[in-house]
Amino acid sequence: MSKIKVGIVGGTGYTGVELLRLLARHPDVQLRAITSRSENGVPVSNMFPSLRGVVDLKFSDPASGILEACDAVFFATPHGVAMAQAPALLDKGVKVIDLGADFRLQDTEVFEKWYKLAHSTPDALKQAVYGLSELNREHIKSARLVGNPGCYPTTMQLGFYPLLKNNLVSANALIADCKSGVSGAGRKAEVGTLFCEAGDTFKAYGVSGHRHTPETLEQLTKMTAQKVNLIFTPHLTPMIRGMHSTLYATLLPEAVAMSNDELQKVFESTYVKEPFVDVMPWGSHPETRSVRGSNMLRMALHRNGDVVIVLVVQDNLVKGAAGQAVQNMNIMFGLEETAGLLGVGLVP
Numbered sequence: 617m618s619k620i621k622v623g624i625v626g627g628t629g630y631t632g633v634e635l636l637r638l639l640a641r642h643p644d645v646q647l648r649a650i651t652s653r654s655e656n657g658v659p660v661s662n663m664f665p666s667l668r669g670v671v672d673l674k675f676s677d678p679a680s681g682i683l684e685a686c687d688a689v690f691f692a693t694p695h696g697v698a699m700a701q702a703p704a705l706l707d708k709g710v711k712v713i714d715l716g717a718d719f720r721l722q723d724t725e726v727f728e729k730w731y732k733l734a735h736s737t738p739d740a741l742k743q744a745v746y747g748l749s750e751l752n753r754e755h756i757k758s759a760r761l762v763g764n765p766g767c768y769p770t771t772m773q774l775g776f777y778p779l780l781k782n783n784l785v786s787a788n789a790l791i792a793d794c795k796s797g798v799s800g801a802g803r804k805a806e807v808g809t810l811f812c813e814a815g816d817t818f819k820a821y822g823v824s825g826h827r828h829t830p831e832t833l834e835q836l837t838k839m840t841a842q843k844v845n846l847i848f849t850p851h852l853t854p855m856i857r858g859m860h861s862t863l864y865a866t867l868l869p870e871a872v873a874m875s876n877d878e879l880q881k882v883f884e885s886t887y888v889k890e891p892f893v894d895v896m897p898w899g900s901h902p903e904t905r906s907v908r909g910s911n912m913l914r915m916a917l918h919r920n921g922d923v924v925i926v927l928v929v930q931d932n933l934v935k936g937a938a939g940q941a942v943q944n945m946n947i948m949f950g951l952e953e954t955a956g957l958l959g960v961g962l963v964p
């Protein structure tokens with residue numbers, strides 16, 4: 617089979633360089649174009665010496681037409697960019713995966729409220745498929761346009777799914793207490809992400825409303841007939857990569873008698889065939905470093921009375937962004953789902 621020709625829009629950002637790291641060693645991919653407006657013409661390896669001898673392309677202008685010759689294009693760009701540029705690529709038969717939020721929310725009014733942007737391509741949005749690989753694989757297989765999930769929503773959905781799908785917990789009282797590494801904010805210069813502002817300190821943000829709440833609610837609602845209510849509190853933690861989500865859900869009266877062993881089996885049987893979801897033994901404490909640089913999401917169950925506690929870790933740049941995007945590309949092109957994604961986490 618000939619290799620898939622791939623382009624990346626936004627190659628100078630953190631998810632862009634993560635895509636490059638993964639795709640450069642992907643057995644079925646040929647990297648054709650990596651765009652940057654600010655670094656146009658500069659060799660990619662000048663900016664990222666980690667890619668010297670691995671990627672020999674130069675950054676190109678996203679408007680040069682080079683993307684149209686690709687089979688697949690990833691948008692690793694701020695919200696609003698993919699919706700402006702994807703329709704022309706789709707018209708040329710190029711498959712598109714957006715790492716931003718332009719194609720995640722089905723309701724344009726909700727999108728406009730949270731992103732403060734008018735949605736310019738509601739027609740393209742109608743054909744977009746939400747790219748949570750494990751739960752939406754069948755739709756992703758035939759998708760031409762995928763909206764890759766947000767990083768926090770990936771942990772919340774995969775953690776709550778076995779409980780909601782099996783009607784074991786009250787969906788009306790879900791709590792997600794989540795922590796992200798600073799790379800989650802992207803590479804753009806902002807005072808809040810400077811070393812002196814984000815190092816050796818810890819804080820919550822977006823407590824009264826974060827745009828990942830509507831995305832997560834929209835998807836959790838598909839898992840259960842109950843009304844879903846979610847309290848989601850993100851925190852910024854002084855590490856570069858990694859995300860840790862502590863999820864709380866109260867068992868319904870009819871499920872309270874379940875043993876820890878039975879609950880564990882529900883999770884294990886849900887994810888037994890998933891190459892990138894690891895259900896650890898009951899009572900484990902997954903660490904972010906166990907998934908650093910890898911596409912694996914690890915979870916472990918605990919219980920306090922009627923409350924089930926699910927601990928979930930992932931690398932925000934891999935399973936939370938670029939890795940899941942590559943996983944979706946593999947599914948869209950009928951490749952081995954794990955191709956290019958079998959790297960092991962970096963410990964220590």
Ligand SMILES: NC(=O)C1=CN([C@@H]2O[C@H](COP(=O)(O)OP(=O)(O)OC[C@H]3O[C@@H](n4cnc5c(N)ncnc54)[C@H](OP(=O)(O)O)[C@@H]3O)[C@@H](O)[C@H]2O)C=CC1
Nearest residue numbers: 626628629630631652653654692693715716800802803937
């Ligand atoms: N960081 C993370 O953990 C996660 C990020 N995401 C999402 O992925 C997307 C990318 O994030 P991240 O890599 O962190 O962002 P960065 O801010 O680090 O990078 C953004 C990139 O987009 C390019 N860009 C900006 N504006 C335009 C434009 N108008 N046209 C073409 N290219 C443009 C920039 O390059 P240049 O200006 O040179 O063209 C840069 O390479 C965002 O939508 C983000 O929300 C999703 C999940 C997790």
Ligand SMILES: CC(=O)N[C@@H](CCC(=O)OP(=O)(O)O)C(=O)O
Nearest residue numbers: 716717766767796797798800801
């Ligand atoms: C630490 C940090 O700032 N994280 C980002 C979320 C990560 C991300 O980029 O998600 P989207 O693709 O939905 O924007 C935030 O809370 O805005």
